Amino acid sequence: MNQNKEIYDCVIVGGGCAGLSAALLLGRGRRRVLVCDKGNPRNAWAHESHSFFTRDGISPHELLSIGRDQLKPYKSVEFQAIGVKEIKPSGNQFGEELAKLSLSTN
Numbered sequence: 001m002n003q004n005k006e007i008y009d010c011v012i013v014g015g016g017c018a019g020l021s022a023a024l025l026l027g028r029g030r031r032r033v034l035v036c037d038k039g040n041p042r043n044a045w046a047h048e049s050h051s052f053f054t055r056d057g058i059s060p061h062e063l064l065s066i067g068r069d070q071l072k073p074y075k076s077v078e079f080q081a082i083g084v085k086e087i088k089p090s091g092n093q094f095g096e097e098l099a100k101l102s103l104s105t106n
């Protein structure tokens with residue numbers, strides 16, 4: 001990823017259940033999406049996840065792994081194991097509002 005030049009329709013900060021769900025929806029709508037995820041979901045220490053339709057009792061790790069796999073057919077969606085430190089407005093280009101991200105690898 002060239003951090004200075006890539007332009008996305010949407011950047012999702014966090015690739016947990018919520019972020020991956022949003023990425024799937026946007027990918028199906030052919031939006032160019034970057035998912036940035038630091039990889040520490042709040043339920044990381046739970047052995048089972050319950051009450052999710054068709055997946056009752058699944059390990060949270062496996063649930064996210066399936067979620068990431070199901071994004072792979074959507075080529076406009078990119079997943080990066082990376083943290084977002086800061087988001088700043090960076091003016092506009094061709095009338096569109098842009099934002100610039102500061103990224104970290106931890």
Ligand SMILES: Cc1cc2nc3c(=O)[nH]c(=O)nc-3n(C[C@H](O)[C@H](O)[C@H](O)COP(=O)(O)OP(=O)(O)OC[C@H]3O[C@@H](n4cnc5c(N)ncnc54)[C@H](O)[C@@H]3O)c2cc1C
Nearest residue numbers: 014015016017018037038039040041042043049050083084
């Ligand atoms: C002990 C425990 C048990 C639970 N059991 C259940 C259950 O059985 N069933 C259920 O439905 N729910 C359960 N939950 C709630 C469950 O955690 C949520 O349903 C689910 O994890 C929420 O998903 P999320 O995507 O909102 O957040 P998270 O899963 O927390 O994911 C957020 C992601 O964003 C990343 N992130 C955050 N900030 C940044 C940043 N600046 N840059 C990059 N990445 C970032 C994090 O690293 C993380 O990977 C449980 C929660 C806990 C704590």
